[in-house]
Amino acid sequence: MLTHQFIHFAAARFGGAALMLVIALSSCSRPVPKPAVNKVPAGQEYSGFLQSYTNLKPNPDFENTKSFVSSDPVKNIHRYVAVIVDAPEVYVSTNVDQNAIPERGVAALKEYFQNAITNAVADAFPVVQSSGPLVLRLRSAIVGVDVGQATRVDSKGENTLQRPLNIGKVGVEIELVDSETGEQIAAAVDRQDLGQGAEVGSVNFSREEKFRAATVAFDGWAARLREFLDSAHELSKQDVDRIESTNFPY
Amino acid sequence: MKSYATFTLLAFLLPAAVEAAEEISTFSAYVDSDICARLMLGPITAERVQCSQGTFKDGAEPVLVRLHNNMVLTVNKEKMLRPLVGQLAQVSGKLKAKDGTIKLESAVGITDKSIPEGDPARRMLDVRMYKTDRSAQLHEKIRHELAMMPYISNFDFISFTQNGPDVILTGWTVRAINRDTAANIVRDIPGVETVINNIEILPLGSFDMDIRARARAALQRQLSRYFWGNGSDIKIIVKHGRVILLGMVSQKSDSDIAFIQCNAIPGVFKVFNLLRVQGSETGA
Numbered sequence: 253m254l255t256h257q258f259i260h261f262a263a264a265r266f267g268g269a270a271l272m273l274v275i276a277l278s279s280c281s282r283p284v285p286k287p288a289v290n291k292v293p294a295g296q297e298y299s300g301f302l303q304s305y306t307n308l309k310p311n312p313d314f315e316n317t318k319s320f321v322s323s324d325p326v327k328n329i330h331r332y333v334a335v336i337v338d339a340p341e342v343y344v345s346t347n348v349d350q351n352a353i354p355e356r357g358v359a360a361l362k363e364y365f366q367n368a369i370t371n372a373v374a375d376a377f378p379v380v381q382s383s384g385p386l387v388l389r390l391r392s393a394i395v396g397v398d399v400g401q402a403t404r405v406d407s408k409g410e411n412t413l414q415r416p417l418n419i420g421k422v423g424v425e426i427e428l429v430d431s432e433t434g435e436q437i438a439a440a441v442d443r444q445d446l447g448q449g450a451e452v453g454s455v456n457f458s459r460e461e462k463f464r465a466a467t468v469a470f471d472g473w474a475a476r477l478r479e480f481l482d483s484a485h486e487l488s489k490q491d492v493d494r495i496e497s498t499n500f501p502y
Numbered sequence: 503m504k505s506y507a508t509f510t511l512l513a514f515l516l517p518a519a520v521e522a523a524e525e526i527s528t529f530s531a532y533v534d535s536d537i538c539a540r541l542m543l544g545p546i547t548a549e550r551v552q553c554s555q556g557t558f559k560d561g562a563e564p565v566l567v568r569l570h571n572n573m574v575l576t577v578n579k580e581k582m583l584r585p586l587v588g589q590l591a592q593v594s595g596k597l598k599a600k601d602g603t604i605k606l607e608s609a610v611g612i613t614d615k616s617i618p619e620g621d622p623a624r625r626m627l628d629v630r631m632y633k634t635d636r637s638a639q640l641h642e643k644i645r646h647e648l649a650m651m652p653y654i655s656n657f658d659f660i661s662f663t664q665n666g667p668d669v670i671l672t673g674w675t676v677r678a679i680n681r682d683t684a685a686n687i688v689r690d691i692p693g694v695e696t697v698i699n700n701i702e703i704l705p706l707g708s709f710d711m712d713i714r715a716r717a718r719a720a721l722q723r724q725l726s727r728y729f730w731g732n733g734s735d736i737k738i739i740v741k742h743g744r745v746i747l748l749g750m751v752s753q754k755s756d757s758d759i760a761f762i763q764c765n766a767i768p769g770v771f772k773v774f775n776l777l778r779v780q781g782s783e784t785g786a
Binding site: 328330333334374375376377378380382384385386387482485486487488490491492494495496498 | 646649650652653655657676677678679682706708711712714715716730731732733735750
């Protein structure tokens with residue numbers, strides 16, 4: 253009887269201690285949280301966000317843009333009908349201190365750009381939530397974000413950022429990949445300077461008149477993405493000839 | 503306090519105002535299956551009734567065809583229409599013409615005698631009264647514009663009927679842009695006055711997407727000559743596990759192969775093989 257009681261006591265006491273030890277160890281080995289933003293590597297032309305830059309070529313239809321559209325007969329943009337829009341990534345300029353970047357501002361900026369992209373593509377590529385056949389994944393990055401001077405204390409409101417995000421030299425890198433295999437189907441690096449003079453100084457920047465230039469810039473990049481998709485969907489001469497020779501739609 | 507009360511009052515009144523704006527419409531309609539409604543445009547003949555009842559029995563969804571303008575309406579309460587498929591009905595509900603939907607409140611079976619003489623709804627009931635006045639030039643222009651739409655895929659089928667200056671667009675698409683673009687480009691063609699848009703936007707559930715991918719892969723493997731560049735002569739329409747094959751093939755055996763291949767795809771409830779065989783009067 254006494255032996256039984258001892259075993260119960262020991263199990264309760266040392267079992268609990270073992271559990272605490274496991275919790276302590278697991279919290280020690282938890283990976284260091286990833287910073288909210290990435291940094292453009294020094295001396296590099298691109299951020300490194302896209303899976304591949306090797307196929308990019310200057311696009312004559314879009315100023316300051318290099319792009320790629322797969323012409324593989326089996327894996328090309330025409331073979332897909334829906335898209336998953338991933339949350340954009342943010343890359344700060346090489347010389348920016350990542351710790352000075354206000355996380356709330358980055359989150360607001362990401363959210364705005366994701367919505368802008370979604371609205372721009374949704375009627376042509378319905379947005380879905382899960383990967384599968386016929387579904388593309390749209391990955392995007394806002395590259396070259398800078399931070400401005402610390403905001404004066406007396407002008408701080410609840411939603412005002414400690415430092416504004418400067419998007420004057422921002423470009424956008426975007427790619428469409430097969431949602432199942434990750435294979436790159438189309439990509440574009442858009443360096444059109446739509447953000448000149450624009451900054452984001454508040455979490456609610458999309459509703460504030462003084463940050464209108466920033467929203468215009470993001471909407472502009474989203475619209476250019478849509479134009480890029482439209483141009484990638486133009487019928488080839490082969491398709492036109494074939495359609496003309498049939499009675500479609502009958 | 504006063505502003506809070508005003509706000510509360512507005513919060514109660516606004517939805518009611520919006521509700522009031524969506525007026526109840528009452529009209530005569532033909533209760534059809536979605537397949538026949540989108541493919542057999544025109545008068546309600548014995549053949550049409552047979553199509554409606556046959557495809558409904560095979561699993562096609564019931565829809566309403568508004569008699570006075572041939573508009574196809576999907577409904578929220580299919581149960582109300584089930585006993586009426588292949589019949590005329592007096593229906594009432596909140597109509598959203600832009601989306602081609604109606605929130606049904608009632609549906610009662612009627613006979614053609616209850617539709618008065620001279621009522622525009624009668625036009626659909628008598629073959630002699632339903633004349634398709636077709637200008638070959640205008641017809642070709644519409645066909646060409648629709649065929650050149652860039653976002654049409656193997657999973658979209660868009661067709662039309664032209665009756666003088668009136669055009670009815672019909673079919674199914676996986677992309678909202680195709681529905682809107684088709685209506686806009688046809689509306690802009692000189693000579694076209696009215697456009698009824700019966701193109702349905704298909705749901706993109708993962709089961710249907712899987713069926714689409716498998717069907718295209720199977721047909722492309724077995725019948726590769728009907729697939730070219732980024733288009734195809736065979737259209738694969740998938741809705742809630744049901745597959746509709748549309749388009750043109752050169753021989754009956756190809757139509758049979760397409761049917762067998764699609765029937766073998768896991769998750770397919772029913773295949774409606776509406777492929778036409780070149781040189782043959784009737785579908786396969």
